[in-house]
Amino acid sequence: MNITSAARARLYALTAVACAIWLVQTCVEANNAGELFSWSNVIFSICLIIVTGYCAANAVLGWNTKEASQADNTDEHTK
Numbered sequence: 001m002n003i004t005s006a007a008r009a010r011l012y013a014l015t016a017v018a019c020a021i022w023l024v025q026t027c028v029e030a031n032n033a034g035e036l037f038s039w040s041n042v043i044f045s046i047c048l049i050i051v052t053g054y055c056a057a058n059a060v061l062g063w064n065t066k067e068a069s070q071a072d073n074t075d076e077h078t079k
Helices: 005-033 039-063 066-078
Strands: none
Touching (some): 005 039
């Protein structure tokens, strides 16, 4: 199964949004529990920040590739 770079970029964007929501939820719940700066929560939050940034960067790079624009152009011509 081949996946186009546009589809891959959409998946990266969706993953970045999901991880960002998860990060906010984790921080709000930890703050309400008074454990915002516990070691486990800090390390987990740093991991989520890294994953969110990585996925967001790959989504932007995927949207800017030549293959993505060519795939979009061929989709428009087939309609």
